[in-house]
Amino acid sequence: MFNQKETDMGLAWVTGAGTGIGSAVSLELVKRGWTVVASSRTESNLNTLAEEAANIGGSIIPLALDVTLRKSVREAVQYIEKEIGPIDLAFLNAGTYVQFGVEELSVEVFQGQFDLNVMGTVNCLQPALEYMRTRRNGHIAIVSSLTAYRGIPFASAYGATKAALTNMCEALKPELDQFGIDLSVIHPGFVKTPLTDQNEFPMPFLIEADDAAHRIVNGLEHRKFEITFPRRFAFLLKLVRCLPYGLYFAITRRLIKG
Numbered sequence: 001m002f003n004q005k006e007t008d009m010g011l012a013w014v015t016g017a018g019t020g021i022g023s024a025v026s027l028e029l030v031k032r033g034w035t036v037v038a039s040s041r042t043e044s045n046l047n048t049l050a051e052e053a054a055n056i057g058g059s060i061i062p063l064a065l066d067v068t069l070r071k072s073v074r075e076a077v078q079y080i081e082k083e084i085g086p087i088d089l090a091f092l093n094a095g096t097y098v099q100f101g102v103e104e105l106s107v108e109v110f111q112g113q114f115d116l117n118v119m120g121t122v123n124c125l126q127p128a129l130e131y132m133r134t135r136r137n138g139h140i141a142i143v144s145s146l147t148a149y150r151g152i153p154f155a156s157a158y159g160a161t162k163a164a165l166t167n168m169c170e171a172l173k174p175e176l177d178q179f180g181i182d183l184s185v186i187h188p189g190f191v192k193t194p195l196t197d198q199n200e201f202p203m204p205f206l207i208e209a210d211d212a213a214h215r216i217v218n219g220l221e222h223r224k225f226e227i228t229f230p231r232r233f234a235f236l237l238k239l240v241r242c243l244p245y246g247l248y249f250a251i252t253r254r255l256i257k258g
């Protein structure tokens with residue numbers, strides 16, 4: 001069993017930890033006394049992250065993993081639980097965004113988005129919950145997106161995956177309460193990461209990954225169900241969520257005209 005320091009807040013498992021939000025959240029957790037097991041596919045990114053953590057006196061344990069491979073994920077969770085320690089926080093963040101218009105709509109792209117964003121998350125959720133249910137303790141955090149609120153042009157697959165995650169969290173929340181397991185769903189706006197660096201459209205209220213990580217970990221510490229930011233952008237989108245379809249489509253038709 002990994003020797004945790006007495007000051008440790010606990011053990012967190014972060015997926016999609018190699019870059020962007022996952023990497024920043026891993027370091028923020030370490031700064032606040034957590035030990036982190038960091039997973040994504042590219043081992044070199046995880047090793048760099050572990051070095052960064054060591055430089056600030058913390059501990060990140062790299063565990064390379066493809067979340068779409070169900071058997072590997074199950075084995076990884078077993079390994080963490082048996083060899084490192086009980087997972088107190090599972091931060092399920094691995095995901096990607098593929099932008100396309102209706103002319104490029106393909107079954108393969110949809111499948112890929114669902115395999116990673118939805119089934120990749122469920123592949124991690126299920127074995128982590130098995131252990132947490134037995135202990136009647138733990139915290140699951142799932143990274144969705146503000147795009148979950150309403151359909152946005154050119155994000156038909158991505159938005160659908162994130163809406164599925166948010167809906168899944170709403171469905172699970174009362175049941176997990178009964179097991180003493182906390183659940184958080186995170187709805188970030190635009191965050192500067194390798195993912196958004198590809199975007200050629202304007203990204204209102206764009207924030208840095210460190211800033212996002214700070215807001216996320218604050219929300220996790222307060223055991224919030226919904227962690228959403230930046231506040232002004234989220235508020236606007238929540239208002240838009242209430243618009244009738246006629247008005248909503250009048251806005252989104254403008255978006256596709258550029």
Ligand SMILES: NC(=O)c1ccc[n+]([C@@H]2O[C@H](COP(=O)([O-])OP(=O)(O)OC[C@H]3O[C@@H](n4cnc5c(N)ncnc54)[C@H](OP(=O)(O)O)[C@@H]3O)[C@@H](O)[C@H]2O)c1
Pocket residue numbers: 015016017018019020021022039040041042043045065066067068093094095096097116120143144145146187188189190191192193194195196
């Ligand atoms: N950035 C934003 O504005 C924004 C807004 C809302 C929501 N989000 C969500 O936040 C999450 C993180 O996004 P990000 O912006 O930080 O993107 P990112 O920098 O591209 O990070 C994605 C991470 O996921 C990992 N990953 C990809 N496929 C994987 C797989 N099959 N198995 C395991 N890990 C995998 C990547 O590493 P490898 O390629 O090495 O595996 C990478 O570390 C995503 O779920 C995204 O949808 C982002």
